[in-house]
Amino acid sequence: MESFSTYDEVASSDLPSTVLTKVISRAGKSKNYTDLIPLDGGTVGIAHFATGGLSELYKQMDTQEYFGRSQEDMISHYSAKCRPSGKKGNDTGWGCYSQAWWHEGMARFLASPExxxxxxxxxxxxxxxxxxxxxxxxxxxxxxxxxxxxIANSLGSAGLNSLATKHNWHAEQVLTAYVGTDAHRARRRDALNAAFGPK
Structure with missing residues (x-):
């Protein structure tokens, strides 16, 4: 059985891309590289980058080319602050997604070769x-x-830490606790089992 000891070993292997495409995206059944949806004020791409992940995505792109704004400006004002403050139908709008310049720029980026x-x-x-x-x-x-x-894709690294600590870092127990009775999480577990074998 393949075993890893450092982050760099994991990062340079095919494991992360396999998780992203087969577990997170479920081979396109759940998420795609071109997704652009209003959830959380603007959710994009194969990992459904939203308020917590957009800043990292901006760091990987030429924001000036797509949005006409610097990375610093995009990270400061259009990542964590993307979440809409009002309810649907209110004049507060739907966060970043409702702003034409952001929506059009993000659509161009998602369709780009890079x-x-x-x-x-x-x-x-x-x-x-x-x-x-x-x-x-x-x-x-x-x-x-x-x-x-x-789990971290869903709950963030802090969420993973909290859940895993409650279950003494026993991987299978943590997975079971994460899934609970949630149908979406059950589909993620099933995709994980299909890709990496059930324990």
Missing amino acids: SEKAQYRAWLNLMQPAIKAALAHNWTDRRSLAIAMG
Whole structure:
């Protein structure tokens, strides 16, 4: 069984891309590189980058080309602050997604030749804390690390840490607790089992 000991080993392997395409995206059934939806004020791409992940995505693209604004401006004003403040139908709008310049710029980026690689780099950077935490708790095989990334994509690295700590960093128990009775999470578990084998 393949085992990893460092983040760099994981990052340079095919494991993260396999998790992203087969578990997170479910081979396009759940998410795609070209997704652009109003959820959370603007959710984009294969990892469904939203308020918590847009800043990392901006770092991987030429924001001046797509939005006519600097990376600093986009990160400061159009990532965490994308979430709409009002309810649907209110004149407060639907966050970044409702702003034509953002929507059109993001659509151009998602259709561009560099989009897939930029999205992958951003996602891997977001997964780095989760991967490092998992390795530190002896989650060194492909399946355990896939569980870590699958959960962190949903709950963030802090969410993974909190859930895993409650279950003494026992990978299978953490996965079971994460899924609970949630149908979407059950589909993610099933995709993970299909890609990495059930325990």
